[in-house]
Amino acid sequence: MKQPLEFEKPIAELEGKIEELRHLSDGGGVNIAEEVAKLQAKIERQLRQTYQKLTPWQKVQVARHPDRPHASDAIRRLVEDFTPLAGDRVFAEDKAVIGGIGRFRGFSAVVLGTEKGATTEARVRHNFGMAKPEGYRKARRLMELADRFGLPVVTFVDTAGAYPGIDAEARGQAEAIARSIETCLRLRVPMIACVIGEGGSGGAIAIASGNHVIMFEHAVYSVISPEGCASILWRSAEQAQDAAEAMKLTAQDLHKLGVVDEVVQEPLGGAHRQPVEALDALGDRIEAALRKLTPLDGGSLRAKRRDKFLEMGRQGLA
Amino acid sequence: MNWLTNFVRPKLRALVKQRDTPDNLWHKCPGCGQMIFHRDLEANLHVCDKCGHHLRLPALKRLGMLFDEGKYTRIELPKAPVDPLRFRDRKRYTERLKDAQSETSEQDALIVAHGTIGGVPAVVAVFNFDFMAGSMGVAVGESFLAAAKLAKLQQAALIAIPASGGARMQEGILSLMQMPRTVLAVEEVKSAGLPYIVLLTDPTTGGVTASFAMLGDVHIAEPGSLIGFAGQRVIQETIREKLPDGFQRAEYLNDHGMVDLVVPRLELKAALARILGLLMRPKPSAEVVTLPTPEVAIPQQPRV
Numbered sequence: 278m279k280q281p282l283e284f285e286k287p288i289a290e291l292e293g294k295i296e297e298l299r300h301l302s303d304g305g306g307v308n309i310a311e312e313v314a315k316l317q318a319k320i321e322r323q324l325r326q327t328y329q330k331l332t333p334w335q336k337v338q339v340a341r342h343p344d345r346p347h348a349s350d351a352i353r354r355l356v357e358d359f360t361p362l363a364g365d366r367v368f369a370e371d372k373a374v375i376g377g378i379g380r381f382r383g384f385s386a387v388v389l390g391t392e393k394g395a396t397t398e399a400r401v402r403h404n405f406g407m408a409k410p411e412g413y414r415k416a417r418r419l420m421e422l423a424d425r426f427g428l429p430v431v432t433f434v435d436t437a438g439a440y441p442g443i444d445a446e447a448r449g450q451a452e453a454i455a456r457s458i459e460t461c462l463r464l465r466v467p468m469i470a471c472v473i474g475e476g477g478s479g480g481a482i483a484i485a486s487g488n489h490v491i492m493f494e495h496a497v498y499s500v501i502s503p504e505g506c507a508s509i510l511w512r513s514a515e516q517a518q519d520a521a522e523a524m525k526l527t528a529q530d531l532h533k534l535g536v537v538d539e540v541v542q543e544p545l546g547g548a549h550r551q552p553v554e555a556l557d558a559l560g561d562r563i564e565a566a567l568r569k570l571t572p573l574d575g576g577s578l579r580a581k582r583r584d585k586f587l588e589m590g591r592q593g594l595a
Numbered sequence: 596m597n598w599l600t601n602f603v604r605p606k607l608r609a610l611v612k613q614r615d616t617p618d619n620l621w622h623k624c625p626g627c628g629q630m631i632f633h634r635d636l637e638a639n640l641h642v643c644d645k646c647g648h649h650l651r652l653p654a655l656k657r658l659g660m661l662f663d664e665g666k667y668t669r670i671e672l673p674k675a676p677v678d679p680l681r682f683r684d685r686k687r688y689t690e691r692l693k694d695a696q697s698e699t700s701e702q703d704a705l706i707v708a709h710g711t712i713g714g715v716p717a718v719v720a721v722f723n724f725d726f727m728a729g730s731m732g733v734a735v736g737e738s739f740l741a742a743a744k745l746a747k748l749q750q751a752a753l754i755a756i757p758a759s760g761g762a763r764m765q766e767g768i769l770s771l772m773q774m775p776r777t778v779l780a781v782e783e784v785k786s787a788g789l790p791y792i793v794l795l796t797d798p799t800t801g802g803v804t805a806s807f808a809m810l811g812d813v814h815i816a817e818p819g820s821l822i823g824f825a826g827q828r829v830i831q832e833t834i835r836e837k838l839p840d841g842f843q844r845a846e847y848l849n850d851h852g853m854v855d856l857v858v859p860r861l862e863l864k865a866a867l868a869r870i871l872g873l874l875m876r877p878k879p880s881a882e883v884v885t886l887p888t889p890e891v892a893i894p895q896q897p898r899v
Contacts, residue, residue, distance in 0.1 A: 458774055458778050510765075519684075534769065590776075591676065
């Protein structure tokens with residue numbers, strides 16, 4: 278593994294040992310298959326143990342893992358004939374929001390996502406997944422396009438949040454997010470939102486007010502980052518672990534709260550170990566949701582979405 | 596958690612509090628630093644008579660200044676789950692709520708009232724900044740939805756008056772979900788063909804700005820109000836640059852096309868009444884003046 282997280286270090290050590298053994302056997306021709314198999318079993322056992330009981334703070338780290346599949350990976354894996362569309366027709370093209378039309382398992386769809394970028398260069402280009410007003414205005418434009426042609430909207434959310442900067446404020450970050458939420462809620466086509474990594478606050482809900490909200494098992498979704506919450510309520514960013522516990526930001530808690538409709542299991546050891554398998558599993562769930570939603574007419578799609586959000590939060594964690 | 600702690604104690608505290616008032620006879624103006632006598636401050640709607648700085652106006656005074664003859668009816672707000680996440684930081688959220696309730700004698704951070712403004716029926720949803728910095732949680736969302744419903748029922752305009760630090764962090768994701776929920780409330784009013792006016796006051800930030808507060812048919816702001824999405828400290832830490840003068844102030848938003856009018860508090864009621872009249876009484880008033888009485892001078896005042 279390229280970048281082990283702190284709590285994954287023992288597993289990374291075992292993986293290192295296997296590497297070493299393989300290296301030895303290349304040289305001396307010793308039979309090491311048995312030893313490797315043993316180690317492999319041990320790794321699996323440890324992974325299972327670790328990932329079964331990840332703490333909320335550990336989940337935050339997994340959700341932010343650089344090797345985790347990003348929105349662009351999801352689109353590449355799940356969408357054929359993807360045709361990216363650019364620009365908000367007002368000011369600029371914001372690469373923090375990627376989107377376009379394509380075919381998802383046979384369905385023509387508008388696909389949108391916040392993209393963090395995988396390499397340093399890509400991260401800069403995508404502004405680390407933090408969109409500016411033009412990004413949300415582009416999202417709105419594409420959602421309206423979907424509405425016009427009766428295409429479902431599928432979004433992949435992975436962002437630390439909307440970009441906090443002078444230019445973003447000057448161009449109306451708040452207004453752009455508000456309008457984007459409004460557009461989600463007005464759509465007369467199915468809208469499926471998938472929180473695949475980090476669901477960061479207003480920047481996430483702007484493209485996640487959908488009929489069906491899916492979350493990866495180890496993704497997180499919250500009103501503010503645990504660091505931000507800790508620095509305000511605990512007056513120290515170091516209490517981020519406590520904040521992560523208190524905020525109930527895991528997929529499992531959010532599902533209990535009714536904020537998330539479905540949680541998709543990740544492969545053993547998290548989506549960053551086996552991104553393809555993870556994305557395929559996600560694709561299956563998106564497809565199932567789409568098949569359920571597409572027969573509904575525009576009016577009831579809108580009404581159902583509305584009723585879902587109106588009902589939300591009327592019960593707490595039971 | 597019984598009658599004694601929930602009811603008697605807050606009342607007792609409120610009683611004791613009242614004796615502290617002699618301390619606050621003079622207020623220091625944050626704008627010019629001069630001392631203002633409390634009676635002058637109240638008479639001038641909490642606007643400094645020396646420099647014109649707009650101090651924060653308590654929510655109930657806001658209702659009093661906007662409704663005709665200061666008359667309005669408050670509605671009972673819907674019940675919302677208390678502490679849905681069982682949140683605890685350095686203190687239990689339930690305790691913070693209790694404290695805020697006893698300090699303000701209000702249930703939560705939103706007050707909803709109805710009456711008339713310039714003779715036009717209006718529902719006002721005003722944030723109480725003194726209640727946990729006017730932060731928005733489930734109770735605020737529910738109350739805002741109730742305000743929208745009431746406006747529709749009464750065929751009245753809805754006026755939202757945010758004064759809020761943003762989301763109520765102690766309600767986690769559920770506070771974030773109040774963004775789509777309040778947007779739905781706005782939609783309800785708009786689709787009924789009724790005006791939805793936002794009066795942005797100091798401060799309007801975070802999730803409140805990025806939802807119902809930026810979706811008004813008309814946006815009015817009080818001079819100097821801080822209005823924005825991201826907090827200034829967060830922006831400064833991100834970009835490591837000095838923020839421009841007047842950044843995220845009402846005038847700045849007006850310059851950048853996000854606010855229609857910046858109106859001083861003393862002119863606010865008249866402006867609001869005028870706008871509501873224009874939007875809700877679109878027919879020419881001449882229609883009513885059908886009597887053939889050319890000799891009588893018709894008063895030029897706006898009809899109420």
